[in-house]
Amino acid sequence: MAKKKTTLFECQHCGFTTPKWMGKCTNCGGWDSFVELNEQQQEIVKLTTSPSSITKATEITKIQEETIQRYSTDDMELDMVLGGGVVPGSLVLIGGSPGVGKSTLLLKIGANLALQNRNVLYVSGEESQGQIKLRANRLGATVDNLYLLAEIRLEQVLSELHERAYECIIIDSIQTLYSETIASAPGSVTQVRQITFDLMRIAKERRIAIFIIGHITKEGSIAGPRVLEHMVDVVLYFEGDSSQELRILRGFKNRFGATSEIGVFEMRCEGLVSAKNLSSRFFNRAKSQSGSALTVVMEGSRPIVLEVQALVSDTHAPNPKRQATGFDTNRLNMLLALLERKLEIPLNSYDVFVNITGGIKITETSADLAILAAIISSFRNRAISKETVFIGEVSLVGDIREVYSLDQRLKEAHSQQITKALIPKKPLEKTAIKCYEIDEVNKLLEWF
Ligand SMILES: [Zn+2]
Known part of the structure; x- marks a missing residue:
């Protein structure tokens, strides 16, 4: 019996392979990106995607620890x-x-x-x-x-x-x-x-x-x-x-x-x-302006003081714009919904833009509080002092949650001549920086 010829199609954008032709790639969303592979190309796919050698299981106590030299x-x-x-x-x-x-x-x-x-x-x-x-x-x-x-x-x-x-x-x-x-x-x-x-x-x-x-x-x-x-x-x-x-x-x-x-x-x-001088590169301490708030994020083992900027402006469009650079847009939408609901700020008739300075992308939630502060600051046109940092995760119900490595963040803020911090819960040890507890989002308004 003759061997049945197998067909394989490959997305030229992401390398996803499928036995059937597709108009739109389910892996990367690319349109019209599939081509049929010839036998040689199919061999390459097989070779480069399958494990190279067969190994047997070994008892963990018998395995030598690998020491990586660098x-x-x-x-x-x-x-x-x-x-x-x-x-x-x-x-x-x-x-x-x-x-x-x-x-x-x-x-x-x-x-x-x-x-x-x-x-x-x-x-x-x-x-x-x-x-x-x-x-x-x-x-x-x-x-x-x-x-x-x-x-x-x-x-x-x-x-x-x-x-x-x-x-x-x-x-x-x-x-x-x-x-x-x-x-x-x-x-x-x-x-x-x-x-x-x-x-x-x-x-x-x-x-x-x-x-x-x-x-x-x-x-x-x-x-x-x-x-x-x-x-x-x-x-x-x-x-x-x-x-x-x-x-x-x-x-x-x-x-x-x-x-x-x-x-x-x-x-x-x-x-x-x-x-x-990494520590002072992500914010501008020169002058306090409305729409700007400081926070401290952890990038791996390093705390970094970051400036969060927000611009809230009137819109005439039926769907107000929400744009974020360096911050997750979905999370921004959640925070905006919270501001409308809990603080009764009518943001649905305003465009909101958020930007993290220095080209960094925030990958953790500890900057939530600073984002809210920047938005309120822009909305009310009141500047926040550059001597204050905002650290805390905001939950869907409006609680401010604790974040990890708080001591390390506060220490870094102090080294950048920051004197005040708004945080979910005061640390047990005494800090060089003055800490204010904030457990709910609506208490943020007292600061404006
Ligand atoms: Zn693809």
């Missing part, structure tokens, strides 16, 4: 977000929008590692060697042991590995690299998949740390880095775009450490570097 990149913020440094044999994806500074950062990191007497290979499919050299001069990255290769063929990159013992490879970018053995276009899902798989194998076999740069475009015309997220060890994404002064690198996956840390970088003339 080395520093000599860049404080990158070390932080990597979980303490580079792990030999790890595959790290660094994604972000074009122009955010991925290439300059990694070229500098390459130079840092080369200065530690490690052989580093920088592979660029985007620029010529001369162009990279020019950039390296500007960055102060023209050092021994750093090798440049302007190449887009994977096979050529692999043969370069016979030349010397490399400890680190930087691929700029995954979308420009292609394998001659695969009949798909460079940047296609099939290419990206197979190349990442090959790189993973090399990383593990030769204990080489490999950094992969992946561009994220809104159009989705080239395969996004999401296709390879599940294959790599570490996934880091830049938040925001090139218009922001501070660039936040956030961890989304880390097989060797926590993903809660962020790295904060700033663009200077010599390229993207670790941001200095």
Whole structure:
């Protein structure tokens, strides 16, 4: 009996596969993004999505503990977000929008590692060697042991590995690299998949740390880095775009450490570097204005004082606008509903905009109270003193809930010359900062 031919369709935006053609991808929502895979492409999907080897269960007491050894990149913020440094044999994806500074950062990191007497290979499919050299001069990255290769063929990159013992490879970018053995276009899902798989194998076999740069475009015309997220060890994404002064690198996956840390970088003339004086970079203490309130959020192990801004303005549209940058819009809607209900502020005839300064995205709920304070401040046109912070989670019924690491947050606020804090419950220990308890949302009005 003849073997029945299997068909497989793959979304060219996210790499989702299905035996049946679909008009709209159920995984990423992309329209008309499926193409039928040929046999070779199907093999690649099978190879890169199934576990590589069969292992048997072992009694936990018999298993040797893995000790992870790392080395520093000599860049404080990158070390932080990597979980303490580079792990030999790890595959790290660094994604972000074009122009955010991925290439300059990694070229500098390459130079840092080369200065530690490690052989580093920088592979660029985007620029010529001369162009990279020019950039390296500007960055102060023209050092021994750093090798440049302007190449887009994977096979050529692999043969370069016979030349010397490399400890680190930087691929700029995954979308420009292609394998001659695969009949798909460079940047296609099939290419990206197979190349990442090959790189993973090399990383593990030769204990080489490999950094992969992946561009994220809104159009989705080239395969996004999401296709390879599940294959790599570490996934880091830049938040925001090139218009922001501070660039936040956030961890989304880390097989060797926590993903809660962020790295904060700033663009200077010599390229993207670790941001200095981090603690005072996310707020402007100069003058008190209406619509602005301070809070302290935890980013991994670090407390950061942030400024929350709100603008409440008359609307003539039937549906008032609610927009948030750096804060979850659904949560904003919930807080606005609460203000209407509990404080009887008629926000349904106003547009409300919320912005978190410094390009940071708030991922925890401790900023709720500050968001409410900023909105009320804008609505009533009354400024809040820059010597006060608001820390607390707001519940659906209007209670103010406690947050974790309160002591650490208050300490940080104090170090930034903040003298007052509105918090859900006073800490047991004495604090250098004056604390005021606030347990319900309607008590917030007393402060205006
Ligand atoms: Zn998709």
